[in-house]
Amino acid sequence: METALKAIAAPRRRQILRLVRDHELSAGEIALHFDVTRPAVSQDLTLLKEAGLLDERRNGTKRLYRVRPAGLKDLRAFLEEFWDPRLDALKLEAEREEKRKDGNDD
Amino acid sequence: METALKAIAAPRRRQILRLVRDHELSAGEIALHFDVTRPAVSQDLTLLKEAGLLDERRNGTKRLYRVRPAGLKDLRAFLEEFWDPRLDALKLEAEREEKRKDGNDD
DNA sequence: ACCTAATGTCAGTTGTTTCTAACGTAAGAA
DNA sequence: TTCTTACGTTAGAAACAACTGACATTAGGT
Numbered sequence: 088m089e090t091a092l093k094a095i096a097a098p099r100r101r102q103i104l105r106l107v108r109d110h111e112l113s114a115g116e117i118a119l120h121f122d123v124t125r126p127a128v129s130q131d132l133t134l135l136k137e138a139g140l141l142d143e144r145r146n147g148t149k150r151l152y153r154v155r156p157a158g159l160k161d162l163r164a165f166l167e168e169f170w171d172p173r174l175d176a177l178k179l180e181a182e183r184e185e186k187r188k189d190g191n192d193d
Numbered sequence: 194m195e196t197a198l199k200a201i202a203a204p205r206r207r208q209i210l211r212l213v214r215d216h217e218l219s220a221g222e223i224a225l226h227f228d229v230t231r232p233a234v235s236q237d238l239t240l241l242k243e244a245g246l247l248d249e250r251r252n253g254t255k256r257l258y259r260v261r262p263a264g265l266k267d268l269r270a271f272l273e274e275f276w277d278p279r280l281d282a283l284k285l286e287a288e289r290e291e292k293r294k295d296g297n298d299d
Numbered sequence: 300a301c302c303t304a305a306t307g308t309c310a311g312t313t314g315t316t317t318c319t320a321a322c323g324t325a326a327g328a329a
Numbered sequence: 330t331t332c333t334t335a336c337g338t339t340a341g342a343a344a345c346a347a348c349t350g351a352c353a354t355t356a357g358g359t
Contacts, residue, residue, distance in 0.1 A: 092202040127318055129337060148326045148335045163276060170269060220306060233348055235307060254305045254356045
């Protein structure tokens, strides 16, 4: 969770998340959007992946990334609780709800 | 906003925000909760203040801190929009609503 | 005036992040 | 097997953040 919070604290990483919010993009395509070198972006991707915010899929020599909704959801939930800890009860209920629906990713 | 995001990415600073969520505390009282030196905490307080997340009030030789709800609200709004940019319209409406109510701090 | 309490500020050290250039690797085409 | 494409990984530099100990400041008490 710590990692995720730090991950979204950097503008470029937030931008990356936005880029792969709805469609997959390859590492190279992502890198094209920024003026740092490709390895720099690659490191951001690794960090985001470790934070559980990104999914990676390999296709041939390419690596395709996209947002991992569950990760985003967890981060959101953590923050919701942070703003107001009294939401605990509601949160637990929502989780029970989630389990019932099974595999829904918000 | 950048500052605020970085501010809450550190556990001790989140803890500080929790401590002064409902009641004011002096710098010294806050520092007692942690095992780093007082200056370290003081720097955290400065950072949080700069991020707009903390209000400072002086009383004699003491400085009393408490959460600044407006700052927290802005940060929240920023994140809401980040999770789902389609909320723009709703957000603007909410802001209009805020202005109407004038000075309400959530 | 002098003292104490409560706190901020500064300089310097250490630790962490971020970046680039160079190198390594794995997939597929020729 | 050799070449190319699309990547990740590493080493080292540079920038940044976090601490601590020492000092400065400000309010009030005696």
